Amino acid sequence: MRGKSWRIAIALFVVLLAPGCGERPEATAEPSPVGGPALIRRLTESQYRHTLADLFGPEAPVVARFERELRAHGLIAAGTSEAGISAFAMEQYDAAARALADYLLAPERRAAYLPCTPRAEVAFDADCAARFVARWGERLFRRPLTEAQVARYVDAARTAAATLGDFHEGLEYALVGLLIAPQFLLRIEHVEPDPARPGGYRLDPWSRAERLAFFLTDSTPDEALLAAAASGELDTPEGLARQVDRLMGLARFEDAVRAFFRDMLEFDRFADLAKDAQIYPAWTPEVALDAQEQTLRDLVWHLVREGGDYRDLFVLGETHMTRALGVLYRQPVPPRQGFARIPLSHDGSRLGIQSHLSFLALHAHPGRSSPTLRGKAIREIFLCQEVPDPPPNVNFSLVQEGPGARPTARERLAAHNTEPACAGCHKVMDPVGLALENYDGAGIFRREENGAPIDASGFLDGTAYEDAAGLARALRDHPETPRCLVEKLYRFAVGRDTVWGERAYLDWLVEAFARAGYRVPELMRTIALSEQFFAIAPPAERRWAARTVTLEEDRP
Amino acid sequence: MxxxxxxxxxxxxxxxxxxxxxxxxxxxxxxxxxxxxxxxxxxxxxxxxxxxxxxxxxxxxxxxxxxxxxxxxxxxxxxxxxxxxxxxxxxxxxxxxxxxxxxxxxxxxxxxxxxxxxxxxxxxxxxxxxxxxxxxxxxxxxxxxxxxxxxxxxxxxxxxxxxxxxxxxxxxxxxxxxxxxxxxxxxxxxQPDPRDLVHKSVLSAVSEERRALLAAVGAEDRHRLDEYFTALRELEQKIALQLExxxxxxxxxxxxxxxxxxxxxxxxxxxxxxxxxxxxxxxxxxxxxxxxxxxxxxxxxxxxxxxxxxxxxxxxxxxxxxxxxxxxxxxxxxxxxxxxxxxxxxxxxxxxxxxxxxxxxxxxxxxxxxxxxxxxxxxxxxxxxxxxxxxxxxxxxxxxxxxxxxxxxxxxxxxxxxxxxxxxxxxxxxxxxxxxxxxxxxxxRPCRVPWRRPEGGWMRILLVEDDPQLGDTVRRALAAEGYAVDWLADGAGLEAALACEAVDLLVLDVRLPGRSGIDLLRALRSGGPRIAGAVAHRLRRHRGQGARARRRRRRLPHQTLRDG
Incomplete structure (x- = not known):
């Protein structure tokens, strides 16, 4: 296969290089931190599920339907600091809390979760209840409970036990309370003065542990991390580095990488994706799930297990595939069940994650492909270039995008390039999307459309190409590609949009990313260890000046 | 009529x-x-x-x-x-x-x-x-x-x-x-289910966290926390209904x-x-x-x-x-x-x-x-x-x-x-x-006080500003701070607006077409004590800043457009 050998060589080189990388002296020091706001972030669905699985075991039931998550600044992670909790969501969290508490405190299971044996089955054992509340409260709230908080939930347990005549049922309801409390569902960040920067602020140790854990494991801080927060270990650079390395060695680290790319690649939109069953009979719900898993497996394989270069994701020729996917990729998949690692196409024409079904089908119409949607997605997802909405009063009759007299999309979209109102944006989107026209609305390869051969040539910001493989290489070598990843990963880590003051820091990160061979885990490590990650800005200054005129009548 | x-x-x-x-x-x-x-x-x-x-x-x-x-x-x-x-x-x-x-x-x-x-x-x-x-x-x-x-x-x-x-x-x-x-x-x-009763009392215990939490966070976050507690209260009411x-x-x-x-x-x-x-x-x-x-x-x-x-x-x-x-x-x-x-x-x-x-x-x-x-x-x-x-x-x-x-x-x-x-x-x-x-x-009758505000929730501000760019900026900035902002381009519609809308704060431009904001305020004051607070202000637009900010927002490189 073309290019395979050098990729393996690079992979080997990077793997061999890896152990020494972390200790290599930084070429430049981190710019002095500007900090961001302390946030309140709602747990994402996957963080919620991972947390409960980590605390109570993978079998613990999560009986809830989650609403679609709010996306802001291109990421759900950034939406978490803006998302509220609707009445529907509260209903669902509550149902999940009751089902889980009921399951955990069932007679056959409760021993595993009780830190003590109550003195009696019926009588209320306040001491035991307090230990139960303090233990699970600390794990769920990600910081120790205050005495008043413990007392509040013990009281709730006491009332419940008295009404229901059973100590354990009392505890069950205390646990329900903890599971729907704002301190669990929302990550409410706490701030303390930063001793290293007089007048500056940073997150307190518990909030730091929380940011680290959700960024690097997509789950709640584990006991060791909470202990590090309590002991002051996180206050020292060495202690912090120790914890970061430990977290990155956990199996959950791969979940964090998956969580980021699932977010960046907008896989949440699969929930609303429909394909016409008559036009694309091979597209099934199973294919839709496998297609997402395929891309995520490739990402984890390449970035984490192989320690590969991020940019090579766009030219990967190998993939993970199931039989159901093989039907659409026209590739034989040997095993009956599960994923096998095979080439993406028999002739090497299909390269990179942007040629996966998970990208091509997601950014297309139910019954046909869309060069415009795909071009827009490439620009926005991989290059962080915002494409504005179309002007409202466009004369769309110029664009004969529907199946009409003109056989291929290139001809149908010609008006996009000649009409001044359209050309401004479509010249940016369409040539990129047209390069993927060899793949139909479900992502299946085709040579012609309506009997006419497809011309997939085009250009991306100055680089001309002949086909989708050319686009793949142009995307790999685009200077914005790594910068965009850095920006999105940082936004994902801090849960908000980046601000103007952070550009020096971002430049520094981009530089560090390049120096580390564009390895994503190393970038995550750099972010987690940087001062900026925990720094908090002083309260925002007013951006405009207003002179207040006081009327005479108002004077005392 | x-x-x-x-x-x-x-x-x-x-x-x-x-x-x-x-x-x-x-x-x-x-x-x-x-x-x-x-x-x-x-x-x-x-x-x-x-x-x-x-x-x-x-x-x-x-x-x-x-x-x-x-x-x-x-x-x-x-x-x-x-x-x-x-x-x-x-x-x-x-x-x-x-x-x-x-x-x-x-x-x-x-x-x-x-x-x-x-x-x-x-x-x-x-x-x-x-x-x-x-x-x-x-x-x-x-x-x-x-x-x-x-x-x-x-x-x-x-x-x-x-x-x-x-x-x-x-x-x-x-x-x-x-x-x-x-x-x-x-x-x-x-038969009321005693578990509903217990469930409800647990929810009230959780809502007791409200005061302490609200005190610890800034205005915008207070608004979001309030949303949480509103949803919690609704859940509590829902369970209360099941008891009757x-x-x-x-x-x-x-x-x-x-x-x-x-x-x-x-x-x-x-x-x-x-x-x-x-x-x-x-x-x-x-x-x-x-x-x-x-x-x-x-x-x-x-x-x-x-x-x-x-x-x-x-x-x-x-x-x-x-x-x-x-x-x-x-x-x-x-x-x-x-x-x-x-x-x-x-x-x-x-x-x-x-x-x-x-x-x-x-x-x-x-x-x-x-x-x-x-x-x-x-x-x-x-x-x-x-x-x-x-x-x-x-x-x-x-x-x-x-x-x-x-x-x-x-x-x-x-x-x-x-x-x-x-x-x-x-x-x-x-x-x-x-x-x-x-x-x-x-x-x-035009209107009545329209809605209950969430406690500590947004405040309604009426902005009177004739400069479209400035008005838009101020409106956005205030809205970003969590206020509900209505914007009038001149004083003409002001009285009608105030008659219709319970406004918490009126922000008036000092210089309005044909009339000064202070005169307008005085006239309103003489009409009755409807307004709780009013600020007259003089804003100046700084040229060039807006354009720079817009450029920053649109990150499409110029070169891209040229290539097309």
Whole structure:
């Protein structure tokens, strides 16, 4: 296969290089931190599920339907600091809390979760209840409970036990309370003065542990991390580095990488994706799930297990595939069940994650492909270039995008390039999307459309190409590609949009990313260890000046 | 007389100039002159809902030719003929954008529902249904949202960060309403479950955290935390209701679970799911499970499609050539006709349930609307709306036989148009079938304090600033800080605005065209102590800054454009 050998060589080189990388002296020091706001972030669905699985075991039931998550600044992670909790969501969290508490405190299971044996089955054992509340409260709230908080939930347990005549049922309801409390569902960040920067602020140790854990494991801080927060270990650079390395060695680290790319690649939109069953009979719900898993497996394989270069994701020729996917990729998949690692196409024409079904089908119409949607997605997802909405009063009759007299999309979209109102944006989107026209609305390869051969040539910001493989290489070598990843990963880590003051820091990160061979885990490590990650800005200054005129009548 | 009130109403619902957010409707709802009593002796409650269909209408097939009572039903309104005496058709009203960019299929819809047009989904005020629910919903569910086209969204927002999601499957809707926690109102042997009591007390324990948490965070976060506690309180109220014996409901029978149906945007599936969900919703309303609902028949950029075709209703509106013989797009018209048939189906479901001496429909007020008029051009002028039901006799669909408005004149100006910001719409017409309201005086009163604010929640600021760029900047900045901001371009509309709106703070420009802000304030002060606070200020625009900021936002490299 073309290019395979050098990729393996690079992979080997990077793997061999890896152990020494972390200790290599930084070429430049981190710019002095500007900090961001302390946030309140709602747990994402996957963080919620991972947390409960980590605390109570993978079998613990999560009986809830989650609403679609709010996306802001291109990421759900950034939406978490803006998302509220609707009445529907509260209903669902509550149902999940009751089902889980009921399951955990069932007679056959409760021993595993009780830190003590109550003195009696019926009588209320306040001491035991307090230990139960303090233990699970600390794990769920990600910081120790205050005495008043413990007392509040013990009281709730006491009332419940008295009404229901059973100590354990009392505890069950205390646990329900903890599971729907704002301190669990929302990550409410706490701030303390930063001793290293007089007048500056940073997150307190518990909030730091929380940011680290959700960024690097997509789950709640584990006991060791909470202990590090309590002991002051996180206050020292060495202690912090120790914890970061430990977290990155956990199996959950791969979940964090998956969580980021699932977010960046907008896989949440699969929930609303429909394909016409008559036009694309091979597209099934199973294919839709496998297609997402395929891309995520490739990402984890390449970035984490192989320690590969991020940019090579766009030219990967190998993939993970199931039989159901093989039907659409026209590739034989040997095993009956599960994923096998095979080439993406028999002739090497299909390269990179942007040629996966998970990208091509997601950014297309139910019954046909869309060069415009795909071009827009490439620009926005991989290059962080915002494409504005179309002007409202466009004369769309110029664009004969529907199946009409003109056989291929290139001809149908010609008006996009000649009409001044359209050309401004479509010249940016369409040539990129047209390069993927060899793949139909479900992502299946085709040579012609309506009997006419497809011309997939085009250009991306100055680089001309002949086909989708050319686009793949142009995307790999685009200077914005790594910068965009850095920006999105940082936004994902801090849960908000980046601000103007952070550009020096971002430049520094981009530089560090390049120096580390564009390895994503190393970038995550750099972010987690940087001062900026925990720094908090002083309260925002007013951006405009207003002179207040006081009327005479108002004077005392 | 009532001309003023209608104009106010619409300027309110639609307008940016004066924002009153549909208060006459609220007034009507709050007014306790209802006459319907059920046989049980309990007054039948009023319900409110919205019904949205996407991609507007075909003018010549939808807009009635005449105003008033005896208008002939145009072809696309024919399905609703059985309900013509219970529906007011409103045509020719505009969503006044006031310079806000029109985001296709979004700005019209949300502008209509919040009274403040926005260029995106970042609503600046709660939607109408949420405000109504704050007043009338004391039921198990605050409101129920459903979408029959497989989209999990709704256009119901308390805040930009907390849209209410829609149920998309009839079976899931059934389980949510009639599954766990449902108490049959006619069950003879009601026994409160002690676990509900315990559950409720746990929720109150959690809500005790509120004070300590609010004290620890900044203003914007306080607002978001308050949202959490509002949702928690609603849950608590819901459980409290389960502890009380429910009021018996006449003619109610718990429905059977619906079959599992495919959930997608294929038109036949959508129509079937919509029928099933409408019936379930009607039963839920009858059994007092909710008082407020929002139905999204098709998404605003309508995703409806026929099986085996590569175009959706929305893409057709832009692609399909106009049929030279018919004078409109044939396929688009087909979908528009289906949408109105679905509207009929919805009314059928409400009207099928007897209640008091009428039907459930009589005790509902349903506001149906689309996101635009002509979808091809995304026009929000002449946006189609309908009001159905009479809210238990409180509202008349029932508008005067000859309204002061005119028929919507596409592209032409209304004779009234053109004198100042107040009459900017093209002219409008109301097609109703009822005698003029007898209690016109009440309708004429412009408005009342509209809604309960969430505790510690947003403050309403009225900004008077004539410089468009500056006004926009200040409005955005204040809105970003969590305030609800209304913006007037000059002092002329100020008094009318203050008469309609409870404003917490008035921000006046010192220099306004023709008049100084201080004079204006003095004049207002002499009129009575209506305003709690006012700030007159002098702002200066710093040239160049805005342009730089805009460049920063648009990160498309210039080089990209050159290459094209």
């Amino acid at each position: 009532s001309g003023i009130s209608r104009r106010r109403f619409l300027r309110g619902v639609l307008g940016g100039t004066v924002v009153t957010v549909g208060l006459p409707i609220l007034n009507c709802l709050l007014d306790d002159s209802g006459r319907a009593f059920a046989a049980t002796g309990k007054r039948i409650p009023v319900r409110f809902g919205t019904w949205i269909w996407g991609c507007g209408m075909i003018d010549r097939l939808w807009v009635p030719e005449q105003e008033g009572t005896d208008y002939a039903l145009p072809p696309h309104l024919e399905p609703i003929a059985p309900y013509r005496d219970r529906i007011a058709v409103l045509s020719g009203f505009d969503v006044v954008l006031d310079g806000v960019p029109n985001k296709p299929h979004v700005t019209g819809c949300l502008g209509l529902r919040t009274g403040i047009p926005t260029p995106d989904l970042e609503v600046k005020a709660p939607t109408l249904d949420v405000l109504v629910a704050d007043v009338i919903a004391d039921t198990r569910f605050r409101s129920i949202e459903v979408c029959s086209a497989g989209i999990e969204r709704s256009y119901s927002y308390r805040d930009a960060g907390s849209p209410n999601p829609s149920e998309t499957s009839p079976l899931a809707l059934y389980r949510r309403i009639f599954g766990e926690g449902f108490v049959d109102p006619n069950a003879a042997d009601f 014996p429910p009021a018996p409901v006449e003619n109610f029978q718990k429905p059977e679970p619906p079959p599992e149906t495919p959930v997608d945007a294929e038109i036949e599936h959508v129509l079937e799911n919509h029928r099933l969900m409408a019936q379930l919703l009607a039963r839920a309303l009858q059994a007092n499970q909710t008082r407020v609902f929002n139905v999204l028949f098709s998404d605003t950029a309508s995703n409806l499609r026929k099986p085996g075709t590569s175009s959706t209703h929305h893409t057709l509106t832009h692609e399909e050539p106009v049929d030279p013989e018919l004078g409109y797009q044939r396929e688009v018209a087909w979908f528009a006709a289906r949408s109105m048939e679905a509207w009929r189906d919805f009314l059928d479901a409400l009207a099928a349930i007897p209640e008091g001496d009428g039907t459930l429909l009589d005790h509902c007020l349903v506001f149906a609307h689309s996101d635009c008029s002509d979808a091809k051009a995304h026009a929000v002028e002449g946006i189609p709306m309908m009001v159905a039901g009479s809210a238990g006799g409180r509202i008349r669909t029932r508008l005067p036989p000859q309204g002061p408005g005119r028929r919507h004149l596409p592209g032409g100006a209304h004779p009234d148009a053109g004198h100042g910001g107040e009459h900017r719409s093209l002219g409008y017409a109301v097609h109703g079938d009822q005698p003029p309201p007898r209690r016109a005086a009440r309708l004429k």
